[in-house]
Amino acid sequence: MNRSQHIEASTAMPGLDSGVRAYDAVKALAFIGDLSMGQPTDHSVRTAWLAFQLAQVLAFDANGCDTVREASLLRWSGCTANASGFADTFGDDIASREAMLAQRPNWEALLASQGGASVAITPLAQIHCEVSGEVARMLDLSAQTQATLRHIFEAWDGSGFPERLRAREVPESVFVIALASDLEVFNRVYGIERALQLIAHRANTCYPVSFVEIATAHAVQWLHTLDQTNPADVDAVLATQALQRVTPPELIADVIDLKLPWLTGYSREVAATAAQCCARLTSDPDMTNVVYRAGLIHGIGRAAVPNTIWNHPGQLSASAWEKVRLVPYWTSRAGKQTGTLKEAAELASHAYERLDETGYFRSVGGIALPLQARILAAAVASVALRAPRPWRAALSCSDATALLREQAAQGRFDPDVVDALLASEGSPPLRTNHPTPKVRLSGREIDVLRLISRGASNKDAAKELALSPSTVRTHVENLFRKLECSTRAAATLKASSMGVL
Numbered sequence: 401m402n403r404s405q406h407i408e409a410s411t412a413m414p415g416l417d418s419g420v421r422a423y424d425a426v427k428a429l430a431f432i433g434d435l436s437m438g439q440p441t442d443h444s445v446r447t448a449w450l451a452f453q454l455a456q457v458l459a460f461d462a463n464g465c466d467t468v469r470e471a472s473l474l475r476w477s478g479c480t481a482n483a484s485g486f487a488d489t490f491g492d493d494i495a496s497r498e499a500m501l502a503q504r505p506n507w508e509a510l511l512a513s514q515g516g517a518s519v520a521i522t523p524l525a526q527i528h529c530e531v532s533g534e535v536a537r538m539l540d541l542s543a544q545t546q547a548t549l550r551h552i553f554e555a556w557d558g559s560g561f562p563e564r565l566r567a568r569e570v571p572e573s574v575f576v577i578a579l580a581s582d583l584e585v586f587n588r589v590y591g592i593e594r595a596l597q598l599i600a601h602r603a604n605t606c607y608p609v610s611f612v613e614i615a616t617a618h619a620v621q622w623l624h625t626l627d628q629t630n631p632a633d634v635d636a637v638l639a640t641q642a643l644q645r646v647t648p649p650e651l652i653a654d655v656i657d658l659k660l661p662w663l664t665g666y667s668r669e670v671a672a673t674a675a676q677c678c679a680r681l682t683s684d685p686d687m688t689n690v691v692y693r694a695g696l697i698h699g700i701g702r703a704a705v706p707n708t709i710w711n712h713p714g715q716l717s718a719s720a721w722e723k724v725r726l727v728p729y730w731t732s733r734a735g736k737q738t739g740t741l742k743e744a745a746e747l748a749s750h751a752y753e754r755l756d757e758t759g760y761f762r763s764v765g766g767i768a769l770p771l772q773a774r775i776l777a778a779a780v781a782s783v784a785l786r787a788p789r790p791w792r793a794a795l796s797c798s799d800a801t802a803l804l805r806e807q808a809a810q811g812r813f814d815p816d817v818v819d820a821l822l823a824s825e826g827s828p829p830l831r832t833n834h835p836t837p838k839v840r841l842s843g844r845e846i847d848v849l850r851l852i853s854r855g856a857s858n859k860d861a862a863k864e865l866a867l868s869p870s871t872v873r874t875h876v877e878n879l880f881r882k883l884e885c886s887t888r889a890a891a892t893l894k895a896s897s898m899g900v901l
Contacts, residue, residue, distance in 0.1 A: 416675060416685075416688065416689055416692055416830055419646040419647065419648060419649075420646065420647065420648075420693070420740045420741055421643070421644065421645075421646060421739060421740050422539055422642070422643045422645045422646070423638075423640075423643035423644065423739070424738045424739040424740045424741050425539070425649060425651060425652055425738075425741070426470070426473050426474060426539065426643055427445070427473065427635075427738050427739070428652050428700065428741055429474060429477045429651075429655055430444035430445060430473045430474070430476070431444075431700065431733075431737060432476075432477075432479070432480065432655060432656060432700055433474075433476025433477055433479050433703075434476065435701070435730060436476060436479035436480060436483060436494065436497065436659075436703045437476050437479060437494070437497045437501060438494045438495060438497055438498025438501075439498065439585070440588070441730075441733060441734075441737070442631075442737075443581075444472060444473050444475060444476060445631075445635075445638065446584050447472045447475070447577065447580045447584045448468075448469050448472035448473050449626055449629075449634055449637060449638065450580035450583055450584055450623075450626065451468045451469070451472045451576050451577050451579075452465060452637060452638070453618065453622050454468075454579065454614065454618075455468040455573070457614050457618065458572075458576070458611070458614065460572075460573075460576075463542065463544060464544070464572075466542065466640040466641070467542065467544045467545045467571075468548075468573050468576050469637075469638050470541055470542075470545045470640055470642065471536070471545050471549050471552065471573060471577055472577050472580065472581075474532055474535055474539075474545075474549055475549070475577060475581070476532075477531065477532045477535045477549075477655060478528030478529065478530070478531035478532035478549075479497070479528065479703070480655055480656065480657075480658040480659035481528060481658045481887075481889035481890075481893070482524045482531075483658075483659045483707050484659075484660070484855070485523065485527065486524060487706065487707035487708055487711075489514055490510050490514070490520075492708060493706055493707050494704070494705075494706050496510060501581070501585050502585055503598065517561075521553075521561050522562045523562075525553045525561035526561075526886070526887060527887045527889045528552075529549065529550045529551065529561075530550065530885060530886060530887050530889070530890040531658070531887070531890050531893055532549040532550070533546045533547075534885070534890050534893055534894065535549075535651065535655065535893075536549050538651050539642075540642070540645065540647070541642055542642065544571070544573070547571055548571045548573045548577070551565065551570050551571060551574050552574055552577065552578075554570040554574055555570075555605060555607075556570075556575060556604060556605060556606060556607050556608055557605050557606075559605065560606075567608075575606070575607035575608060575611055576607075576611065578606055578607055579606070579607045579611050579612065579615055580615075582599055582602065583595060583615060583619055583623075586598050586599065587623060592619065592620060596619060599612055599615065599616070600612060631737075649693055649696050649697065649741065650668060650897070652696060652697050652700075653667035653668050653671065653696040654893055655893070656697070656700060656702065656703070657896070658889055658892065658893060659702060659703060659710075660702075660707065661853065661855030662787070662788060662789065662790070662854055662855065663699075664853045664854050664901050665896060666699075666783065666787065667695065667697070667698070667699055668696065668896070668899075669783050670695040670696075670776075670779050671691075671692045671693070671695030671696040672692075672695070672829055672830065673695070673779040673821070673824075674691045674692065674695040674775050674776050674779035674780075675688050675691055675695065675830050676824040676827055676829065676830055677775050677778070677779060677817065677821040678691040678692075678772070678775050679824075679830060680820045680823065680824050680827075681775065681817070681820050682771070687771075687772060690744050690772060691772050691775055691776060692830075693741065693744035693748075694744045694745070694747040694748040694751070694772070695748070695779060696744075697731065697741065697744060697745060698731060698748035698751040698776065698780065699727070699731070700730060700731040700734045700745070700748070701727035701728055701729060701731040701733075701749075703730075704726065704727065704730050705724060705726075706723075709723060710790070712790065712791065713790050713791050714791065725760040725761050726761060727752070727761075728748070728749040728750070728751060728752055728753075728760065728761050729749065731745055731748050731749045731751075732745065732746060732749035735748075735749065749761075750769065750773035750776060750777065751776050751777055751780045752777065753765065753769055753773060753777060754777065754812045754813070755769060755774065755814060756810070756811040771817070774813070774817045777813065778804070778814065778817045778821050779821060781804065781807075781813070782800065782821055782822075785799075785803060785804070786800050801822055804821075804822070805818060839882055839898060841882060841900070844865075845879055847865055848861055848865065848875040849879055849891065849892075849895055849900065851864055851865070852888050852891075852892075853888065853892040853895060853896075853901055858872045858876065859872075879891055883895070
């Protein structure tokens with residue numbers, strides 16, 4: 401590698417037309433966020449609808465109403481980025497966040513055991529806010545929406561995170577969304593009477609009392625109307641003009657992979673590998689496009705499984721394994737809610753099926769698996785085998801090839817697909833038409849970035865690259881400056897969007 405490399409746009413595949421409606425991409429991200437937070441998969445959508453009602457009564461202008469809807473849907477888009485931090489701090493990243501939202505008694509005990517909210521939450525909130533704001537920027541949403549997401553955990557009285565800003569220093573949309581979310585969660589968990597009591601207790605702390613008074617006066621009517629409204633009509637209310645644009649689906653893959661550092665770049669590689677194989681087996685561009693999209697989003701359901709399970713070094717318990725088996729189920733469910741991604745998500749939910757019916761979650765095989773599903777399953781396995789996992793080392797290319805061929809001979813994979821998959825290795829990659837900003841990074845900076853994006857500390861990176869820790873720290877500081885970020889998760893997201901990772 402040259403010591404100076406000009407990184408231009410890149411990863412998405414002239415030849416593949418993989419763009420999707422931005423609203424569908426945002427709904428996919430909302431689905432991932434809801435799973436990450438231990439919420440029902442319509443939590444963010446319901447919150448956005450309620451927030452929009454409150455914004456209208458408060459006489460927000462058109463831009464403000466758009467911001468409330470967009471930021472409500474993307475509120476949890478930073479959840480995968482700090483999942484590792486939540487797992488390290490509280491044990492179960494999903495259960496702890498569910499307890500936080502519902503304000504369960506054990507949440508206070510969890511915080512106290514970690515030195516209190518300021519110590520435990522501030523670094524996690526910083527990661528979340530920076531990444532969710534960056535997601536909005538990549539979707540080309542307004543500066544107002546980006547600012548709301550970058551301050552989404554601030555509170556009216558200055559007790560929020562990460563900057564402890566007060567009242568007028570925070571966009572009003574933040575308080576609208578926080579109140580709408582509390583109403584949605586507390587009503588579902590405790591019922592409307594208790595929900596309004598909890599919200600009243602938070603008046604002039606989390607949000608201004610005037611907002612609480614309005615929400616209290618309308619809450620019963622709003623919730624009743626929402627429960628009676630068809631999901632398609634809810635979508636019609638929430639799909640702002642900015643969300644009607646076409647956007648690259650690669651962003652979904654990058655957000656999915658942020659959940660586990662050892663997954664960095666994995667979904668993009670699966671998508672590229674599957675698309676190359678598909679292009680070798682068929683001349684149908686539509687099929688190749690769907691396979692590519694399916695590869696990008698096949699890990700949506702992974703957000704429902706705690707990091708402690710993914711990082712477990714040994715054999716999983718029966719209960720843990722059942723959660724893993726549901727990953728493609730959740731991916732299939734996401735497809736029911738995501739419009740232009742529906743076909744790809746349904747195909748993606750077959751990523752772990754096998755021809756001999758030993759896969760999951762359906763355990764179907766044979767003629768029940770179309771060519772696209774066979775391609776995707778083989779691509780997922782091929783890429784995964786060659787990468788390290790907490791429970792095993794990476795296989796060499798020759799060992800991975802031998803194992804794939806052995807399993808094809810045993811009837812688990814389609815032999816013709818495996819042949820095409822292996823034959824396409826080293827072929828020029830297919831490309832898409834989604835340019836990214838130009839950023840000049842040195843070769844050594846890229847080396848450092850690749851390591852820290854996969855969870856390496858500065859000390860680990862220094863040892864791997866035979867550098868001093870201070871030199872690595874300098875490279876990290878330069879990376880943050882060039883990528884205009886302050887957290888490793890945001891740097892990883894930006895670098896992934898440029899195809900560096």
